[in-house]
Amino acid sequence: MQKTLNCCHLHNNTRTMKADWIMTIFMSFTTMSGFVPAAEVQHVHFGSNIILGCNISYLYETAWFKQNPDLIPTLVLYATLKEGRPFELFRLGPRHSASLMNRSLALRITGVQAGDLGLYYCTANMNARVIVGRGTLIHNSSQVLFQHWYPVAVCSGLLVMVLTVGITHWKARHRK
16 A cells, blocks of 8 residues: 655555654645754765764654755655664665764765755654754755856956056056
């Protein structure tokens, strides 16, 4: 039997899956604004591996979502701790996995691709309350390089223009 939740398919083959609280998260995103706390930014190179930390204890089942502008959040990973190890109840693809990091269930993405760029955040159901952890915004390092170098190049060009005009006026004054 398969349950469908807006953006993903959850297989009902595990007895601990709690689709009801995942649905609560989706409802929260459609009715609340400013729901996700400020995100940290991580710069990655395509093909590299990245681990995103969560600030929610591993004692709670943890869901990882990816958010792109103007899209419904996508469930990437749903995991819990079983016998001291991460146990994945759902994962979007083989490149996504759970790992332990700082007493939380972190999201590991191997071989980062362009489609992996976006905002990721962890959530948990704590005593019938949905808690949203710190988000992480993933950017491509080459985009960051361009974003930093473009203003530098423009400012350098303006500086060269101002110096050229200044030198030309100085030479014109001293020829008289």
